[in-house]
Amino acid sequence: MPTATKAIYTGKAKDIFETEDPNVLRAYFRDSATAFNAQKKGEIHDKGKVNATISALLFNLVEQNGIKTHFIKQISENELLIKKVNIIPLEVIVRNIAAGSLCKRLGMKEGKILKAPIVEFSYKKDELNDPLLTRAYIKNALEITDDKTLDYITDLTLKANEIFKDFFLKIGIKVVDFKLEYGFDKDGCLLLADELSPDNFRFWDAKTNEKLDKDRFRQDLGNVEGAYQEMLKRVKEGSKNFSTQSSKPNSQSFSVRVQVLSKSDILDPQGQAVEKALTSMGYKDIKDVKIGKEVVFKIKSESSEKAKTEVNQMCERLLANPVIEDYRIEITG
Numbered sequence: 001m002p003t004a005t006k007a008i009y010t011g012k013a014k015d016i017f018e019t020e021d022p023n024v025l026r027a028y029f030r031d032s033a034t035a036f037n038a039q040k041k042g043e044i045h046d047k048g049k050v051n052a053t054i055s056a057l058l059f060n061l062v063e064q065n066g067i068k069t070h071f072i073k074q075i076s077e078n079e080l081l082i083k084k085v086n087i088i089p090l091e092v093i094v095r096n097i098a099a100g101s102l103c104k105r106l107g108m109k110e111g112k113i114l115k116a117p118i119v120e121f122s123y124k125k126d127e128l129n130d131p132l133l134t135r136a137y138i139k140n141a142l143e144i145t146d147d148k149t150l151d152y153i154t155d156l157t158l159k160a161n162e163i164f165k166d167f168f169l170k171i172g173i174k175v176v177d178f179k180l181e182y183g184f185d186k187d188g189c190l191l192l193a194d195e196l197s198p199d200n201f202r203f204w205d206a207k208t209n210e211k212l213d214k215d216r217f218r219q220d221l222g223n224v225e226g227a228y229q230e231m232l233k234r235v236k237e238g239s240k241n242f243s244t245q246s247s248k249p250n251s252q253s254f255s256v257r258v259q260v261l262s263k264s265d266i267l268d269p270q271g272q273a274v275e276k277a278l279t280s281m282g283y284k285d286i287k288d289v290k291i292g293k294e295v296v297f298k299i300k301s302e303s304s305e306k307a308k309t310e311v312n313q314m315c316e317r318l319l320a321n322p323v324i325e326d327y328r329i330e331i332t333g
């Protein structure tokens, strides 16, 4: 049980507590289960322990593959220490196989393998039943964030999907779909947050298509606890190989060229000075001179897509100032 302090936030399956460090929180995973926006409620024996442990192992997995998360460490069977983040009120959903609300929305048969993974955004708002959002809703109606951040989140999420698919395939599981949440820490760094468990993933056995996730509870399929325990067993098995997986056995070298220029509406004094000088030398037909920088380096990665995601992160965090600068990434190799 959690210690006697009062939770600062009580969610549908987790309680969040402050710690002595103002930038660190403690998440306690309960056994309570809800579905259909809490219209259906119940308990799944030991779900808290299973979800805390699977989350810890999967946060480690993605961290080792270059995705920053809020996870610090697991401090008891039910509890994780996490970095405090400002959660972006978006549910970022990835789908590899048609199921759930996609089938309902499009009248599609469950189980269709999608031509390519789909990333979609829902508004994290229980009162509204987490409605599906368009980019225009996010940017111009709700003003949650901009295109650049959405592109970055999409890249990170697709990268996470590849990491999960690889990992779960090795333990005989298909990753049907899942929901992620992101937040910004005190330094403005975007971190993967919330949890990674059978509560927010659909997992099917690769051979039998047996459902091993919260759909067993949602759809009254029985043996809910057994499914959660089976997932814990398999994730623990798969996790034994983490460190060897993260050495990237199939990595190759790519050449990277990043061009950084100030945004079109930002004053560029150096560009203006050069423009003035060129004009006075007789080059009268030039305008909008911008002076930028070019950064070149080599990177080892498993694919150019993965390299691009990593370089994107570098641009957002160091190579460019996304508030006033645009950047262009070229990857060859």
Ligand code: 5GP
Binding pocket: 091, 093, 099, 100, 101, 102, 130, 177, 178, 179, 199, 200, 201, 202, 214
């Ligand atoms: P769907 O949109 O088909 O209901 O859900 C897609 C995926 O996102 C499923 O794996 C589901 O578990 C997850 N998901 C969607 N909404 C929520 C939510 O509000 N809470 C949790 N824990 N998972 C969600």
